[in-house]
Amino acid sequence: FLNFREIINHSAKKFGNRTAFQIKNSDGSYLNITYKNLKERFYALSSNFLSMGLGGKRIAIVGRNCFEWILSYICAATVGVAVPIDKELHSEDIRDFMNSAECEAVCAESKFISELKPMIAENIKCMDFDDISQRSVSFLPKESEVDNITLPKDEMQILIFTSGTTGNSKGVCLSQYNICSNIHSTVSVVRIKPDDKTLSILPLHHTYECTLNCLLLLSRGACITYNDGLTKIQKNLTEYSPTVLVVVPAILNLLNRRISKAIAKDCPDKFKELFETKSLAEALPKIPAIIRKVICAKVKKSLGGKIRLFIVGAAELDPAIVNDFHALGIKTLQGYGLTECSPLLAGNSDFYLNAASTGIAVPGVSLKIDSPNEDGIGEILAKGDNIMLGYYRDQEATDRVFNDGWFCTGDLGCMDNDGSLYIKGRRKNVIVTANGKN
Numbered sequence: 001f002l003n004f005r006e007i008i009n010h011s012a013k014k015f016g017n018r019t020a021f022q023i024k025n026s027d028g029s030y031l032n033i034t035y036k037n038l039k040e041r042f043y044a045l046s047s048n049f050l051s052m053g054l055g056g057k058r059i060a061i062v063g064r065n066c067f068e069w070i071l072s073y074i075c076a077a078t079v080g081v082a083v084p085i086d087k088e089l090h091s092e093d094i095r096d097f098m099n100s101a102e103c104e105a106v107c108a109e110s111k112f113i114s115e116l117k118p119m120i121a122e123n124i125k126c127m128d129f130d131d132i133s134q135r136s137v138s139f140l141p142k143e144s145e146v147d148n149i150t151l152p153k154d155e156m157q158i159l160i161f162t163s164g165t166t167g168n169s170k171g172v173c174l175s176q177y178n179i180c181s182n183i184h185s186t187v188s189v190v191r192i193k194p195d196d197k198t199l200s201i202l203p204l205h206h207t208y209e210c211t212l213n214c215l216l217l218l219s220r221g222a223c224i225t226y227n228d229g230l231t232k233i234q235k236n237l238t239e240y241s242p243t244v245l246v247v248v249p250a251i252l253n254l255l256n257r258r259i260s261k262a263i264a265k266d267c268p269d270k271f272k273e274l275f276e277t278k279s280l281a282e283a284l285p286k287i288p289a290i291i292r293k294v295i296c297a298k299v300k301k302s303l304g305g306k307i308r309l310f311i312v313g314a315a316e317l318d319p320a321i322v323n324d325f326h327a328l329g330i331k332t333l334q335g336y337g338l339t340e341c342s343p344l345l346a347g348n349s350d351f352y353l354n355a356a357s358t359g360i361a362v363p364g365v366s367l368k369i370d371s372p373n374e375d376g377i378g379e380i381l382a383k384g385d386n387i388m389l390g391y392y393r394d395q396e397a398t399d400r401v402f403n404d405g406w407f408c409t410g411d412l413g414c415m416d417n418d419g420s421l422y423i424k425g426r427r428k429n430v431i432v433t434a435n436g437k438n
Contacts, residue, residue, distance in 0.1 A: 001183065001184070002151070002153065002176070002177055002180060003078075003151040003176040003177065004074045004077060004078060004176050004180075004215065005078055005146070006180075007180070007215065007218055007219045008038060008042050009039065010219070011219065011221055012038065012039035014221060015194055015221035016035050017034050017036060018034060018035055018221050018223070019033065019034055020034060020035045020038045021033040021038070021067045021223070021224050021225075022197075022223055022224070022225045022240065023066075023067055023225075023226070024225075024226075024228075035221065038218075040141065041136035041137060042071065042074060042075060042078075042136075043141035043146050044135065044136045044137065044138075044141040045072070045075045045132065045136040045139070046078050046079050046146045047139060047140070047142045047143075047145060047146060048135045049075055049076070049079045049080070049105075050079055050146070051139075052105070052125060054076075054104065054125070055080060055149070056079075056080050056081075057081070057105065058080060058081045058102055058103045058104060058159065059080055059081065059082060059104070059105045059107060060083045060084075060097070060098050060103045061073050061076060061082060061084045061106075061107050061108070062084075062085045062087050062094060062107075062108035062109070062112045063087055063107075063108050063112060063129060064087065064226075065200045065201075065204050065209075065226050065227070066226055067133075067226075068107070068129035068130075068132045068133055069107075069129070069204055070214055071136060072107035072129075072132050073204070073210070076107070077157045077176060078151070078157075079146075079149060080157075081101075081156055081158065081159055082159070083097070083101045083158075083159045083161075084158075084160060084204065085097050085098070085161065086161075086203065086205050087109075087112070087203070088203075091115040092119070095119050095120055097161050098120065098124075099120075100161075100171070100392075101159055101161075101171065104123070104124060104125065105124060105125040105126070105127065106125070106126055106127070107128075109128060109129055110128040110129070110130065151175075151177075152175070153175055153177040154177075154389060155175055155389075156173040156174065156175060156389055157174070157176045158173075158174040158175070159171050159172070159173060159174075159392055160172045160174065160205070160207065160339055162339045162340075170391045170397060171391060171392025171394075172339050172340050172388050172391065173388055173389040173390050174207075174388055174389065175389060178385065178386050178388060178389070179211050179215060179342045181342070181384070181385035182341070182344055182362075182386040183211065183216045183219055184364070185362040185363045185365060185384075186216060186344055186347070187216065187219070187220065188362070189347070189349035189350060189362060190309075190333065190347070190349050190350055191350055192216065192222055192244065193220065193221075193222070194220060194221035194222060195243075196217065196244050197222060197225065197240065197241065197242045197243050197244070197306075198213055198217055198222065198223070198242050198243075198244045199225050199226070199227055199233075199237065199240055199242040199245060200213055200214065200224055200225065200226050200227060201227040201230075201233065201246075201247065202246065202248065202314075206314075206339070206343075207337075207342055207343040208246070208313055208314055208343050211342060211343060211344070212246050212311060212313075212343075213244075217244075222244070225240040225242065233251070237302075237304040237307075238302070238305075239304075240304065241304035241305050241306045242304055243306045243307060243308050244307075244308070244311070245307065245309070245311070246310075246311045246313075247311070247312055248312070248314045248315055249312060249314075249315050249316065249317040249318070249321070252310060252312055252317065252325075252332070253318075255303075256280075256321050256324055259280070259299055259328075260279075260280055260324075262302070263275050263280070263295055263299070264276045266298075267291070267295065268291065271283075271287050271291070274286060274287070279320050279323070279324055280324040280327050280328065284296075284327045285327070296328050296329050299328050300328070300329070300330070308330065308331060309330070309331045309332075310325060310331070310333065311333050311347075312332060312333065312334045312335070313334065313335045313337060313344075313347075313358075316423065317334050319355040322334060322355035323355055326355075332355075333347060333348040333349060333359070334347070334357075334358050335348065335358055335359055336359070336411075336421060336423060338409060339388075340407065340409075341382060341384075341386050341388070341407065341409075342386040344362055344365075344386070345361065345362065345365050345380075345409075346358050346359045346360055346361050346362060346365070346367060346421045347359040347360075347362055349362075352420075354418070357416075357420040357421055358420075358421050358422070358423055359420060359421065360418065360419045360420050360421065361382075361421070364386070365382060365383070365384035366382065366383045367381070367415070367419075367421060368380075368381050368406070369381070369413065369414060369415055370403075370408070372414065376414040376415070377412055377413065377414045377424050378413075379408055379411070379412060380409045380411045380412070380413045380423075381403065381408055382406065382407045383405060383406050387407045410427050411425070411426055411427070412425045412426060412427060
């Protein structure tokens with residue numbers, strides 16, 4: 001795929017009646033949006049944006065993870081430039097990012113619209129998510145107009161503000177092709193199937209969630225559901241029965257502690273000490289196969305019953321956690337990337353697994369270590385179609401992070417003979433926590 005429009009059309013044709021989004025209504029019932037519905041609503045909302053004069057304009061998206069967020073994002077990136085902004089920011093900061101990006105419209109939850117309206121220019125068009133939903137079903141789509149929009153590979157269609165490697169906010173300029181190339185790289189080595197389902201937990205304004213747990217799944221005909229909040233993860237797992245989860249280490253660590261504690265509490269008395277003193281990966285092989293099978297089945301049931309894959313990134317992960325979940329029959333693949341790289345550069349996969357590393361370069365990406373010391377540690381450099389176009393209106397910063405065509409990540413690492421990448425820290429003193437914040 002070269003762009004999001006091609007993904008929408010391909011999936012509508014191939015997976016038309018399959019459910020793309022399973023959405024919980026306020027009364028507890030569910031609305032299933034099929035791939036055919038998604039295509040219709042994409043063309044309707046994109047046509048509506050064009051009728052409002054938003055062709056080529058910057059459109060901010062602010063709010064919780066939901067269908068309206070992603071629909072706004074895809075349509076905004078198609079008719080102009082999508083500017084996803086962190087909903088956790090203060091209203092003044094959201095306004096400042098909108099001003100910096102010269103946004104002419106904003107799609108957001110109603111509470112953000114209420115807060116922003118008094119502080120932004122009157123000519124900025126404001127649409128809350130209820131409005132977005134209505135426009136996408138009531139506006140008469142003009143498919144030819146939307147299909148005639150050119151989407152060059154080397155033109156910004158997404159602008160993401162990030163704390164970056166220096167601690168100062170930068171605008172990362174991405175094309176749809178950057179992101180689509182990363183999707184292609186990932187699905188070449190990690191199989192996602194039409195009968196897969198995910199629970200979206202991490203914020204969509206990050207490329208990690210948006211690329212790997214939304215756009216990628218939509219390109220494969222899978223189903224997306226949404227978490228009701230961090231305190232509701234366990235409830236939502238049993239409610240939706242996802243097969244795939246994209247998470248940060250903090251979430252996986254929490255699940256691992258809960259599972260280990262529950263197993264130690266409920267297992268036969270003669271094995272309690274084993275589970276209280278050993279990791280799951282160490283303890284499980286030492287118990288009878290029938291008991292091991294029962295324990296693994298109970299664990300999977302507590303996670304919805306169908307979970308098969310964890311994709312983990314954004315911070316360092318203890319290899320013991322990877323081994324624990326593998327012992328329970330759940331593949332756990334750690335990767336490495338940055339917003340500037342759309343985001344994935346390296347990862348473990350269906351074909352390569354090294355729990356102690358972040359994996360090898362994904363297809364289409366080249367990695368090398370710059371000026372390694374005696375231990376082989378140096379700055380990680382990357383090259384590929386997924387690398388950003390540059391920083392927004394900051395040629396000096398852009399020039400600083402590109403060296404002879406290679407993107408300088410600012411991260412320190414080393415590689416073994418397999419090409420497996422090990423992260424060893426940062427060139428600058430930026431702390432990245434287990435939940436991926438820096």
